[in-house]
Amino acid sequence: MRKFIVLFLAMATGLFAQETHMVVEAYSGKVLSASGASTKRPVASLTKMATAIVAVDWATATNTDISKQMVQVPAIAAQLGASSVGLRPGDTMTIRDALYAAMLSSDNVAALTIAHHVGTHILSVRGRGGDPVMAFVAEMNKLSKAIYAKNTLFVNVHGLENGPKPGYSTAADMARFAIQAMRRNAINFIVRQESRQINVSGRSYTLKNSNEMIGEEGILGVKTGTTNAAGACLAICMDRDPVVRTKPDGSKGVTPRRLIVVVLNSPDRYGNSRRYLRSGWAFYDSWLAAGAPVKDPKREILTIPPVK
Template identity: 25%
Template sequence: MNLKRINIPSRLKGLCYTLVIIISFNMIAPIAFAETTFEVSAKAAIAIDADTGKIFYEKNANTPLPIASMTKLLTLYLILEAEKNGQISWDEQIEISDHLLKISEDLNLSNVKLVKGSSYSVRDLFNASAIISANAAVTALAERVAGTEKDFIDLMRAKVISWGIEDAYLISTSGINNEDAQGRIYPGSKENEENLMSAKDMALVAQHLLQDFPEFLETTKLPSTVFAAGTDEETVLESSNFMLPGFYYYKEGVDGLKTGTTDLAGASFAGTINKNGLRLITIVMNANDSNGDGGLRFVETTRLMDFVYENWTYETLYPKGSTLPGFNKIDVPNGVDLSVPIITNDPLQLWHRQDMNKEHLTLTMVNSYEALDKNNQLKAPVERGQQVGELQVGYPEDTLGYVDGSKQKTSVPMVTNGATKKANFFVLSSRSIKNFFSTIF
């Protein structure tokens, strides 16, 4: 599997025109889009490339559903942001409010028991939140950063909006249902409500977390950790992620991220795996099995991860410096030479699923206004290596797009592979006269 990564430059300023060709050995034959029969046994699911956000699989991925403790990925993102900005420190001690002490004692919720009068380090509370999904611990961190849980939820809402997520419904820092909130609920929310997000939005949250704070994996990869070490409250915490080493659903390469379980959310799991240089993010929502032990979410996550690795590859279609069919030159009407050859300035690489037909690859040339004159033509003089646009590439069969909503991100800059000077006045005049008479006759 070729998984080498490249940095594709951002879209050039402005679009002049778009030229599309379909490379095919049989141009008159209809394009048959092959479909996979693979399906995850869950209410919703998605798998994406953690780097680019390329979607490899989705099922009901745009419908907001209960996310339970997967919420903590967003909460802990903001905690990491606060630590980075100096608002809190890992060694800082936090005393637990009476309200959160009651939450920590609820045997129906995931918690580490917190003791009145004791204080706990930010690091311990963070680890408990990430590893065993301790609800009181994560809300204690949220209250420390924002003052109140309500104010922290407002920060959560603002953050997802800044990421382009507009259909999330956030009313809790931990993900518990309002019925378990010991009487404290977000203003305007109802008794039996909890946080809602789509699988796609949840994947986007996870992507931001891993891209901005990759060190988070140093915590989530731990099968266990010690809470309040060296004190009377020292406790061994075992991860709720049963895909880590030592657990029944262990899968090599999995090092996160977060489980989530409520009556409304069912058994859900935000997973990540790193294999052969490709890191996946997977979201499986409401994967309920008949015995109710929550194991199906890990089974389906394994199936989803295997499907991606077995069916998708990141391929180099053309190396740097290639001349591509239909895009081997560009006109220079005012040059000594009327055209110059163009080549790719980077390797042309693309995600390819096994059932996609390489003969149907589409190439779209998009030119930059900066390289063109007022008539949208390349201006002389032209130097070798001058960028004249970018080539966008895709498969018609690939309708999945990217997790941020974009449909086309694969592109390669095109540069000149020759040079020409500007033609003098007499040459340009001669061409103009010749063109005039050619239009008459």
């Protein structure tokens, strides 16, 4: 209880006024730049990266086709207020379209709808009763532990600060979630779209990606977020062509390159992210050219699970 009180007071009194950030190369885990990256703070809709990962992993585990499986907006969605894409209790759509709404338009009702559907299935399989949305949130927190995001606590699936206790994460942990999200082909494809048309109960909506950097060279996603407590937040993924080198034995070695930038409570999330990307690439390429030396792994490398 004490840590929640401290966190709440910190948010209320502005102790989290400064931007925190993390820049990391996604394949090597090499940390290229960081400030306050382990500071716990609200992360707004960056939360939905975890929501999407749990949903997509559930679909994979249950052999569910997200382009065909329908979900229904639950009655409890009315508690969240207006949906950014006009979703109403009783509306139906595919999981894929709900993911588009949650990730591109950052729609809170869409995120809740996904969680309610998946959570209901999880409880049913386990032969348990209870709140399906909180069962889904429990899976999000299990995911946190699995990817070494030890400074993260999720209390809902959308990132709003509307509950009795605040959720929190860090720039470093959000970088871990961004890396994991972009390892999932379905999420990778969704978040790189500039716009997308979805169908909801026979109504058609055209969604525009809330991330203004989408369309810039190499930018693949991943998520925006803004609340009063969290400030302006952004997670960005950028790829460059792999580095191809000739090994001593004459064979070719290929090193893929992907940068992840996370900024929390930023006064200029897009401008600063572009600046971090430029400096990050310069640092990474010189580090790689020098043979990728690592003196202190605990400080220089972000721990991330290997690709399965």
